[in-house]
Amino acid sequence: MRHVIRNEHIPVLLQPVLQYLDPQAGESYLDLTAGYGGHARAVLECTKAPEQATLVDRDANAIAALTGFAKQGAMLVQGDFLSVSQQLVAAGRQFDIILADLGVSSPHLDNAARGFAFGQDGPLDMRMDQTQTLDAATVVNTYSADDLARIIKTYGEEPRAKTIAQAIVAGRPFHSTVALAETIRSVMPKGSKTHPATRTFQALRIAVNDELELLRASLPLWMQLLKPGGRLGVISFHSLEDRIVKQAFAEVAGDRYDAEALPLTKGAVTADDTELVFNPRARSAKLRAVVKK
Ligand SMILES: C[S@@+](CC[C@H](N)C(=O)[O-])C[C@H]1O[C@@H](n2cnc3c(N)ncnc32)[C@H](O)[C@@H]1O
Known part of the structure; x- marks a missing residue:
């Protein structure tokens, strides 16, 4: 990496x-x-x-x-x-x-090791304060499908939140940003102008950092x-x-x-x-x- x-x-x-x-x-x-x-x-x-x-x-x-x-x-x-x-x-x-x-x-976005970006591979971190215990890997790998869907819908305003949450639960554990982004891409309609994981990454970041x-x-x-x-x-x-x-x-x-x-x-x-x-x-x-x- x-x-x-x-x-x-x-x-x-x-x-x-x-x-x-x-x-x-x-x-x-x-x-x-x-x-x-x-x-x-x-x-x-x-x-x-x-x-x-x-x-x-x-x-x-x-x-x-x-x-x-x-x-x-x-x-x-x-x-x-x-x-x-x-x-x-x-x-x-x-x-x-x-x-x-x-x-x-x-x-934050340019340093792949901080895990905020889906464009470069990095760990699922997303903590602004790295002494905090909650990171994106914990959210992605341990939260229920309902909780993930709520986070993705509320903080990402993502219409396909439920589908994405189910794909995450089926595909976990996830350890890297690119693996997560690719799973999200696989259940999203083709041809969108922005990366299909954009809203989900925003949602996870907002949740991790409250x-x-x-x-x-x-x-x-x-x-x-x-x-x-x-x-x-x-x-x-x-x-x-x-x-x-x-x-x-x-x-x-x-x-x-x-x-x-x-x-x-x-x-x-x-x-x-x-x-x-x-x-x-x-x-x-x-x-x-x-x-x-
Ligand atoms: C957009 S950057 C600020 C850039 C700054 N104005 C400059 O010109 O360099 C946002 C910064 O706020 C920090 N930050 C975000 N939320 C925070 C919070 N709740 N408490 C303290 N710092 C926070 C982030 O760690 C990041 O360094």
Whole structure:
């Protein structure tokens, strides 16, 4: 098995993030998904206050790649953004700018050993935090057909979830991404534009990392972590995430006299053609932002 590892991640929607979150000199910054520091670097160039920055990621490789920021005074925290947000709220912390750029990074997808991609063969892992016990192999090889079908339908919005779940149960145990993807392909109609395993892989990844529940539970805490006048931006990559962000922002920044915040973006901001040329991963990215009153 050949593993190709690249460690490049181009930050998506960087110009809109700077435009809507509008970082000013001296302001504090909380990056909940700091990844490889692309957004953080650009924001800190504006705030010029790395000692006022807290950079969070649940992936140890990302945290290791951020040590340059720690040398400039930023605080690095490895952990999922829900538990880190709970700790920051308990400590009474508040920030001028908060950003969550959800999902996986390019190094996750490009490094076959992390098991996120069906294009290159790797173990069925998909954990963003590799100290976590639940991995994709456990889900695929031990969950019932009903539970697999529910996960694939709910988190992948896959119409053929039941058929795929039955094929998985019949073909297991699975140990590699390509073997799983080929089994899925074998029960799917031919001729689809995207790989027939795309939705199932998305579903497994969301289940393994509990992505939607963490997001849903974290959004109210992020409002508490904003100073008055502070700006919160969230970048999502698929409709399930975006729906949660849209609903949460409608609640806090809806058209009511007692709303806690005001919307900064009208609808969701997406990448322009220029960005898509050099970063096709931005294709499905959506930014929504609010400012606390
Ligand atoms: C899209 S990347 C962020 C890239 C970053 N904005 C940059 O410019 O380099 C998403 C990052 O968020 C991390 N992540 C995803 N969900 C998380 C969570 N619930 N808690 C903490 N980190 C998370 C992933 O490990 C990944 O490194």
